[in-house]
Amino acid sequence: MPRILLINNLGGGFADYVDIPQGTTVDQLFTQRIKGKPDDYLIRVNRLPSAKDQVLQEMDRISITPVKIEGA
């Protein structure tokens, strides 16, 4: 099982290594981990914008950031 670094910038946010099944795509990981529509988030793999069907590889770094973050 490939291990990737998942950086979730939603809410409290976290960054941790997670093991994922071989062949997991960006879209599948998003559906498993995040509630909401992918269009509302900036999803990057290795700091670059990614396609939904991009297959995640060992030690990939995927970050998920809300498009809108309300200041106070």
Add this chain to the structure above:
Amino acid sequence: MPTDSPVPLTKSLLLRAARDIHGRVSSLNAFRLPALHTTDAQWEQLQHLRLKSMKASQRHLFAAAAEVHWELRASARQLIRELHDFCSHLDLAGLQSAHINSCREIYDDLVHLEDEFDEVRIDRRNHMLTVRTEPIELEGVDLGPFDIALHWTDIGRDFAAYSVIAVDPVKADGDSRVTHPHVRNDVLCEGDGKVPIARALKRGELFEFFILVRQVLRTYDSSSAYQTLDEWFESECEECTDCGCCLDEDTRYSCERCSSQICSDCSDICDVCNGVFCQQCSDTCSACEEPVCRGCSEVSADRTSRRCRDCIEEEADAEASTTTTLTTTEETDEESSHAQETTAAEMPPTHAPVHARCVGETLVSA
């Protein structure tokens, strides 16, 4: 603050900056073994009480043994609490060191920032990393680009380690310190971004940090803004009292009579005094049809129109001229006939001119 002449971002500079930043982040996240404040003393106390309890039992001092037993139990429980707290600290420290960007990852962050932002500057001497956003436009208001300047030696301190500086400030009308609905005095009010921004900084995730700050800048929440965008240009857009259009410095006029602020289309220049007047304080001369102010015009006898002072004077002059011509002609005829009656011998001709003003002073030859 970015310098005027940015230093080229060479690989060497990026590596050195990455090393500096990693050093700072590592020191913040360094594993620190929690202190065992009173554990040693409590352990000795526990041993002492245990011996005391044993001796009391051996000597059949049952009352004393019972009392020492209670003390021994309380001391043991205290020690257990201390050790439990120690374990909790160890767990927390383990969690805190879950992921920290390595020096290599920070270097990669710096490299990718150049692709993501219009401009990236590094000032190692002042420990500053600055990126420039694209112009931020919110609800039709162009606020211009912003510099996000990270002072990396301030990461982890109580105050903000970064500033958000408007490059070409479009300041709020009500508060010149506000350059963005969520930025005042160059400080971003992070709102929902507070926790992830702090986390990203503490972990040395620079790329995430700058993206998060930029997303906050791209988002507008009217309910929590320092100043709402619909009031951003509130008094700068003073309206023309006549047509209601927005006045600026080039098209703003003040009526010389009532002082109302008017635009160039709604202002009239008096043809007589050249003063600027609003349309309520000016009229059109019924004779020359040029604009004229109230002070330089008079109402006609039938009170249906106004005429400018110039036209009134011209008319008066014309009337006076006609009257004078008629009078002069009649007088000339009379004088002429009278002169013919008096003999030329009695009044020798003189070349001295005779003016009305000089009557009686004219030299008359003997």
